[in-house]
Amino acid sequence: MKTVGAVLWEPGTRSGWSVEEIELDPPKSREVLVKLASSGICHSDDHVDTGDIPLGWGPILGGHEGAGVVVEVGPDVTDVEVGDHVVLSFLPSCGKCRMCAAGVSQMCVMGGGVLGGFAPDGTHRIHARGQGVGPFSYLGTFAPYVVAPLDSVVKIDADMPLMPASLIGCGVPTGWGSAVYAAEIELNDTVVVLGVGGVGMNAVQGARHRGAKNIVVVDPVASKRDVAKDFGATHAVADFAAAMELIAQMTDGQGADRVLITVGVAGPEIVEQANQLTRRGGVIVLTSAAPVLQRQVEFDLFTFAMSGKRLQGTLYGSTRSRLDVPLLTDLYKRGELKLDELITKTYKLEDINEAFADMRAGKNIRGVIVYDD
Ligand SMILES: NC(=O)c1ccc[n+]([C@@H]2O[C@H](COP(=O)([O-])OP(=O)(O)OC[C@H]3O[C@@H](n4cnc5c(N)ncnc54)[C@H](O)[C@@H]3O)[C@@H](O)[C@H]2O)c1
Ligand SMILES: [Zn+2]
Ligand SMILES: [Zn+2]
Structure with a gap:
């Protein structure tokens, strides 16, 4: 045709x-x-x-x-x-x-x-x-x-x-699943979502479903920060420095339990920032695509190993289409997913x-x- x-x-x-x-x-x-x-x-x-x-x-x-x-x-x-x-x-x-x-x-x-x-x-x-x-x-x-x-x-x-x-x-399961499955957010966690576009906004919804206590979004765009509150964000800041200050206050200097990277284009800088925001034993989830030819990240391997942190990649937010597409439509119809x-x-x-x-x-x-x- x-x-x-x-x-x-x-x-x-x-x-x-x-x-x-x-x-x-x-x-x-x-x-x-x-x-x-x-x-x-x-x-x-x-x-x-x-x-x-x-x-x-x-x-x-x-x-x-x-x-x-x-x-x-x-x-x-x-x-x-x-x-x-x-x-x-x-x-x-x-x-x-x-x-x-x-x-x-x-x-x-x-x-x-x-x-x-x-x-x-x-x-x-x-x-x-x-x-x-x-x-x-x-x-x-x-x-x-x-x-x-x-x-x-x-x-x-x-x-x-x-x-x-x-x-x-794509966007909804990728973001939602990044929080629910890949990050394995737990009740009362402090979570940071870096970048709240079509994917990140659903990571916020996923964090809320898992019962996170603090959901801090970081995005340079003011309108995204405002809207994120409707999706469940408890705090919204414009940049990394403000996020570091806020997370330090919230966690007594320990760092966030889970940090999700959902910016438009990933690169070494955002991975390093996520690492700094994450507490010992915490989880960093990398959902964003980086330029395919980007091969190097500055990483202190000794400290990483001794910190017990996990850097977790995720495809499709680790969702399974035949299980999660019906689940997400159901959550929508029940008014639990925007x-x-x-x-x-x-x-x-x-x-x-x-x-x-x-x-x-x-x-x-x-x-x-x-x-x-
Ligand atoms: N892993 C997967 O399976 C999968 C699936 C779908 C999309 N993706 C990737 O996820 C990423 C996000 O996609 P999207 O459609 O939501 O993009 P988008 O453009 O809608 O949203 C990106 C957001 O990141 C913000 N941002 C940019 N730089 C930032 C920074 N330094 N700090 C904080 N926020 C920043 C932007 O303002 C924007 O709100 C893309 O890289 C996309 O390719 C991955
Ligand atoms: Zn997509
Ligand atoms: Zn198969």
Whole structure:
């Protein structure tokens, strides 16, 4: 079918997104065609434009945070049918590999190929200007229709509104799970969240669910600091120096129990800051993507070992899509997870470059592309 999509022809060159006609093939074996309601704009999409995540291939159809309705199923599709409402997970889960069987489906072997430039079977479903286009995360939600692998699709109840559901494709579980699963926040903990955008704001919600006593957010943008209080932050400061002072007061100089890094682009400085904010025996969670070629961090290894701290990486906030997508929609319906409030502004697909400019300027918690007919 012919539709439109936002394509990066030269990833890594900050060329911006070109909204143009694309051709989608019909779904093949174990694939479905989904008509999207909306797509969130995650900072990870920007990394392929800036080159912080160098792809080594192009063109790419961006977007990996979507929800919609199944409109066509390919051969061998048993789990969902036409008319089902689904969230598209930015990480697939095959259900059969060792990692899936071990209950860590965010580490599914299929995940290794999500930025490989093809559908899981190594061919293209998307075409533009007469050539194949690779998808972001096997998806490409910057188009009103997506041919998605069944392993990336999670069915949700039809009474779950689709626009907030789209954020459960990446940012919400990544932030929420960073706090709940990766940091293993405990009752009464003092927690610091560094950077409260679309991911970090959900880390704040996760910290609140776990019963943290103090949730200190650090963000240079005043509006983010204000909004963070509605999501459960107890304190908000603009920079590292203010955070150090506050945490020292709160903890009698001991340091925070858990520190989560959810800034737009990670680097050595933020990891060092997180380390300084963390108490002995505490946990630092690194959720943010750093530029792939960033290899060095100044780290006092002796003190690190003797401090008993843990530096924990996390993919998808260590959530498992088939378990946590239904859990998060349920929490939303029970009024225990804010999703609508994450959406600062909606955009039409043709205004996608404005949406990215707003993200970089710190204007949005989440910008969302809305598709109409
Ligand atoms: N690990 C994963 O599986 C995973 C999944 C999704 C996103 N990510 C990554 O998470 C990061 C956050 O994504 P997002 O969509 O929330 O980005 P975003 O741009 O919406 O939010 C980033 C926030 O960090 C703030 N910030 C920037 N520098 C800061 C600093 N030095 N101190 C404190 N705050 C600072 C910004 O003002 C902004 O509010 C990105 O690097 C993204 O690629 C990782
Ligand atoms: Zn994302
Ligand atoms: Zn698997």
